[in-house]
Amino acid sequence: MTAPSLLYFRDVAVQYGDRIVLEQVSLAVEQGAFVSVVGPSGAGKSTFLRLILGQEAPSRGVIHLEGEPLAAEPDRHRGVVFQRYSVFPHLSALDNVVFGLDCAGAPLTGRLRGPRRAAAAEEATALLARVGLSHALDLYPAQLSGGMQQRLAIAQALIMKPRILLLDEPFGALDPGVRKDMHGLITELWREHGLTIVMVTHDLKEAFTLGTRVLAFDKPRHFDDGGRAYGSTIVYDFPLDKGAPPVDPATLATLKDRLDPDQA
Amino acid sequence: MKRLLNIRPGAGGRFVLGAAPVLVALAAYAIASQAQHDANPAEKILPTFQAMARQAGVMALQVDPQTGTIPLWQDTAASLMRLGTGLAIATASSLLLGLALGLLPILRGTFGPFVAAVSVVPPIAILPILFITFGLGETAKVLLIVLGVAPVMIRDLAGFTAALPSEQIIKAQTLGASTWQVALRVALPQVMPRLIESLRLSLGPAFVFLISAEAIASDVGLGYRVFLVRRYLAMDIILPYVAWIALLAVLFDLVLSQISRRAYPWAHPAAGR
Structure with missing residues (x-):
């Protein structure tokens, strides 16, 4: 038997009352993949992400992380960057990044002291320098621009060395220029740290530029019952x-039409 | 010509505009009380500023031969002791319960309705119960303040804690934080400025409960004195006392707001820059 996939879904469904959000989701994600997730609003992209995060449990089916059933609540093995509110407004940039190390090393006080704090701060400072925030160590998030806040959120997640990094429309609120810089940064970090990334986005171009694999979520059947x-x-x-067959242009056009019908 | 709603006063203008109503009210009072005094020097309802200053001097500087203490300071000390104890208990319990109720759905389900029910009971209506149960001593007065302000503060803080962006709580967990660490490092510091804000808003009601309790059963305190001298229509004592109470309340409010700005600069971004 070969090594299990990093992330494995088998026939997963999510249902609220009689409303089915996701069904028949089966999937295997390999270590080192950069998976982009696209789909129209309401197609369950965010639900899919919350499932991986453990913020929500499947109504049916099985989810495994590294061959083990997924823990039913968020933990340090699955890092996340949201579109907003990802960083703590009351902590400086440095303290935001040290936070994870604080939690791991000081269960009772939640705050490292002495030489351990110094070591943690050094590690965090290096990571902040890597994402281009060495000038902003002592600033609060409110004093940072949107792009800098997302850089901070990424550094904050990376310090825990998560097995999988989840990005929920992380660049959706940023200006086009800043977004482009962020694309470069996340690609570099993905390579340097050997990360496995699952990114939800509504930007098809972003999905295909960054991903090694693109998943499109949608309702496969007609809406004669209102889609319920x-x-x-x-x-x-x-x-x-590399070596994958080229994407069929007709399929891509269909997808584009579903994603933003206005621009098609 | 600009629209009225777009005309903004400058710093000096704001000061003048803010001071104007106070000065007008003081001047109107001075004229009215002087006219009354000229018509009838024994008039007690509108004492002149001189009369009030004289009485204030007596209350604040002269030892009362019956008690051997200076009334204003003795009253102030007794009242502030009650107010401080009551507010300290209310603040500590609202911080603890507010965090717990806001963070833990289990506790919210258990105690939320209870706190909501308690907070709609008019505290003054409980005062007789307190006097019967705890006697006429300090306990009942302090408890009235606690029961009067704590439920509202608890609900406010629980609501604020529960309204912290869920992204933050999730993010903390993905960084390995336990429930305790989320409470200590994520919720508590963010709740503190709100706690101070809540305390500032509770100062007014707290004074109301303090003075009510003192008026009904006490032998010392600001509220006791005001209601005592009411029997002699001693407006020249009541008005300085009321002014003194107002001054204390404003002072506490200022101190609390300064503490919040100093200790939690991230919560006051406009002031920090």
């Missing part, structure tokens, strides 16, 4: 690695 009885699932799964 059927949930979304993975309707397209494009591998983008």
